[in-house]
Structure formats: C-alpha cells, structure tokens
Amino acid sequence: MCDLLSPFLTLLLNKSLDTGCFPTEFKQAVVRPLLKKNELECSKLKNFRLVSNLSFISKLLEKIVQMRIQTFFDSNGLMPRMQSAYRRFHNTETAVTKVFSDLLVAADSGQISALCLLDLTAAFDTVDNDPATQA
Numbered sequence: 001m002c003d004l005l006s007p008f009l010t011l012l013l014n015k016s017l018d019t020g021c022f023p024t025e026f027k028q029a030v031v032r033p034l035l036k037k038n039e040l041e042c043s044k045l046k047n048f049r050l051v052s053n054l055s056f057i058s059k060l061l062e063k064i065v066q067m068r069i070q071t072f073f074d075s076n077g078l079m080p081r082m083q084s085a086y087r088r089f090h091n092t093e094t095a096v097t098k099v100f101s102d103l104l105v106a107a108d109s110g111q112i113s114a115l116c117l118l119d120l121t122a123a124f125d126t127v128d129n130d131p132a133t134q135a
Contacts, residue, residue: 013061026058 016022029052033045040047070086073079079087084095099115106113 009057009060012057013064016061017064022061026055026061029054 031050031052033048034051035042036047036049082098084090084092103113
C-alpha cells in the first residue's frame with residue numbers, strides 16, 4: 001500500500017512546497033477536550049484543555065518543513081551552540097546540566113549566582129478558550 005501512495009504523497013507535498021501553498025484541507029482539525037489531570041472533576045469545563053488532531057498528511061508536511069529548516073540552520077551555523085530546544089540530542093536535561101555547570105563554575109571562582117525558576121505547568125490554564133469572548 002505504501003508503494004501505491006508514496007508517488008502521490010510525494011507529488012502533493014512537493015507541489016505544496018514549490019507553490020508555498022498549505023492546502024485548506026490540511027488546516028482542518030478534529031478538536032477534542034482532554035482532561036488536564038485524571039484526578040480533576042469531569043463536570044467542570046476549566047479542567048479540560050483542547051487538543052487539535054490534524055490529518056497525517058498535514059503532520060507529514062510539517063515534519064518535512066521542520067527537517068528542511070533544521071538542515072538549513074545547521075549547515076549555515078545559524079543555531080546558537082547552546083540552544084536546547086528543537087535540536088536532536090538536546091533536551092531539558094542538557095539545558096539543566098548546562099545551568100548546573102555554570103553555577104558550579106561561578107561558585108568555584110567565588111562569584112555569586114542567582115537563579116530564578118518558573119513553574120509553567122499550568123501556564124495555559126488562564127488562556128481564554130471561549131470563542132465568544134475573543135475579538
């Protein structure tokens with residue numbers, strides 16, 4: 001089946017990239033409410049977050065564009081060396097390790113360090129998802 005679809009998907013995705021057009025059909029999503037945490041009450045709307053499920057072709061095109069942009073950035077040295085997000089083999093662990101290392105180096109050299117930490121776990125809980133109240 002993959003052999004049958006591959007030429008058509010390749011043609012469709014290449015045409016989209018060549019023309020710079022993202023088909024309207026790719027922008028349509030199935031939006032589902034998901035409970036933020038299992039222990040929250042199902043009867044309260046504020047305990048849900050909306051999740052948009054896009055078509056697999058849309059996600060495939062998104063991945064191709066991401067890979068092309070990443071390749072361009074990498075080959076032209078445009079990605080900051082210490083950038084942790086959106087990089088292969090870099091994640092929150094590498095970012096925390098870098099911060100920890102910087103703190104140790106500063107302490108060893110007698111410098112004073114201050115660290116401000118933010119908990120963004122519920123950052124989007126305050127976003128108004130009601131379309132009627134948005135202008």
